[in-house]
Amino acid sequence: MIQKSEIFRNLNDYENALNTLYEALPVAEKYNLQDKQSLIYRGIGNVNGLSFEFTKAKKYLHKALKIALKLNNNDLLNKANQGLLRIHYETGSDSVEYYLKKIAFYTSKSNNLSDKYKNYSNFSKIYLDKGNPIGKKYLDSSYTIAKKIGKRENIANTLNDFGIYYINVEKNYPKALEKFFEAIELFDVSSNSNNSRVLNISYANISYCYEKMGNYKKALEYNNKYYELFEEILSGRLDAARQEIETKYQIKKIEDEFKEKQSLIEERQTRNQRLLLLFASIFILAGFIFYFYYQNLLLKQKNKIKDLDNDLQYKIISATLDGQDQERNKISGILHDHVSAILSSVGLHLSAFESSLTKEQIEDLKKTRSLLKDAHDKVRDLSHELVPPLLVKLGLQYALKDLCENNSNKLIHFEFHSTLPREKRFHPDFENRIYFIVSELLNNIIKHSGASQAKLTIEELGEKLHITIEDNGKGFDTKNINKSNGFGLTQIKARVNNMNGKMKIKSIINKGTTIQISVDE
Incomplete structure (x- = not known):
């Protein structure tokens, strides 16, 4: 049909050329023949161009170009751009050189x-x-x-x-x-x-x-030769095209008759087979339906048990981690408010005895004070490790920024970015949980990633806090996440789930890892 339309076009019969192409288009669309669709759109565009319908011509040629780009077909791209070149050339467009370069590019690949x-x-x-x-x-x-x-x-x-x-x-x-x-x-x-x-x-x-x-005599002589030959060409083309169209029509007629007879014979041969196959198929189908229904039921039960087991495991881990957080806060409070205060009081009492002691006793007292100071410093450091004072006094943003600065060194640099207002504070329990989740993730980067750059971003969207941690490390296979990352990520997931949050992990081998956490405030 595409070739037939080209015959009509060569005969300047643009109406039949377009009709033939529009008959071919539904066939190409039905069977998803995308390369043929591109050729049909190109043909429609070219015929419209010959009819001076330049706007329509551009529309269909661009459709042809779009499909050619999708298929990445060099030949179709070349043809579509050639059609657009002709249209832009005939309309005096400034885009002529653009399409010339396009055609040159696709030609260079051929x-x-x-x-x-x-x-x-x-x-x-x-x-x-x-x-x-x-x-x-x-x-x-x-x-x-x-x-x-x-x-x-x-x-x-x-x-x-x-x-x-x-x-x-x-x-x-x-x-x-x-x-x-x-x-x-x-x-x-x-x-x-x-x-x-x-x-x-x-x-x-x-x-x-x-x-x-x-030399007008010679000009007239060759002008006459031009018109004589033009008439011969036109006559020859008409005869050849007419004969080709008639031949194709006869062939198409014979093919249609043959297909009709063949269809009747095949229908008679298969009628009895279909009845037999129908009963056999119903019986087999019933067996398959029962089998798959039974297997699906078993699978649903297994999945339900597995979900319950996973939910139980997460609850156990969450309860354990909540207990650890409570114990951490409790121990930190005891160390800071009681043990540290007692050690300070002991130091004051020792100072009170200093005036009544001998020189040798004073030397012993100094040693005792030094040991007391070491104990006091260790208690203070342990208290700060359990609950950072910056987190308590200034809030989550300052504590996380300090965490990034403290973990940065010559081997790795942690960048911190926040879009939250500087004075923004959350509930103390919420801040504690987020801080230790991020702290554990940063430790994982330091220990396992081999990264040189990492970035921590916190932002507030709606009533949710979004945390993103990126690194340029070696990455890992997320399909085997439990095997490769042990209990650490499982704990973090449990913490996030316990806070009604979501955690996504995207990692590409040798290209780094991105972890996104979203939790209700």
Whole structure:
């Protein structure tokens, strides 16, 4: 049908050309023949262009181009861009050079010499029509490739283009005549339509040159040859196209009759088989339905038990971690408020005895004070490790920023970024949990990732706190996350789940890891 439309187009019967293409389009769409859809849209666009419907032409050629890009088909891309080049050239658009470059790009990826020849020929014609001498460079290239291909028609066309160059650019009509006569010498006048077309163009160009040189007798002679040959070409094309259409019609008619008879025979042969297969299929289908229903029931029960088991495990881990947090806060409070205070009080009491002691006793007292200070410092440090004072006094943002700074060194740098207001505070329990979740994740990066850069981002969206931790480390296989990361990530997941939050992990081997946490405030 696509070939049939091209016949109608060559006969200037644009209505039948379009009708044929629109008949072909539903077939291509039904069977998802995307390459054929691109060719059909290209054909519709080209016919609309020939009918001066340039807006419609661009619409359909762009559809053809879109499909060609999707398929990444170099040949279809080249064809679609050639159609758009013609439309933009005929409308005098500034986009002509853009499409020329596009065609040159796709042609450069092709090993087809004919494509390269057409490309250089396009460049030369468009530049020479404008009288731009740069067209000569492309003309030389097209002539070289035409000689490699060895087709006389291509060589003759290029010689005609050389003649156009001498007319439009150098105004050298004798030199132009030489090229046109060289083109004619390649062919004998024959019924071959391709040869006749080349000769016809040459005759018209020779007539023009003689006219410009003032030799009107010769101009009229070749002008008459042009019209005589034009009539022969038109008559030959009409006869050939008419015969081809009639032949295709007869073939299509015979094929349809054969298919109809074949369909009746096949229908009779398969009727009894279908009845037999129907009963067998019903029986087998019933067996399969029962089997899959039973297996599906078992699978649902297993999944339900597995979900309950996972839920129980998370609850156990969450309860354990909550207990640890409570104990940590309790121990930190005892160390800071009681043990530390007692040690300070002991120091004051020792100071009170200093005035009544001998010199030797004072030396012993100094040693006792030194040991007491070490004990006091260790108690303070342990208290700070259990619950950072910065977290208690200034809040989550300052504590996390301090955590990033303390963990940064020559091997790895932690960047901190927050979009929260500086004075923003959350419930103390919430801040404690988030702090230790982030602390554990940063420790994982330091121990396992091999990263040199990491970034911690916290932001508030709606009533949720979003935390993102990224690194440029070696990454890991997220499918085996439990095997590769042990109990640490399981604990963190349990903490996040216990806070009605969600945790996503994206990791690519040798490209780093991104962990996103979203929790209700």
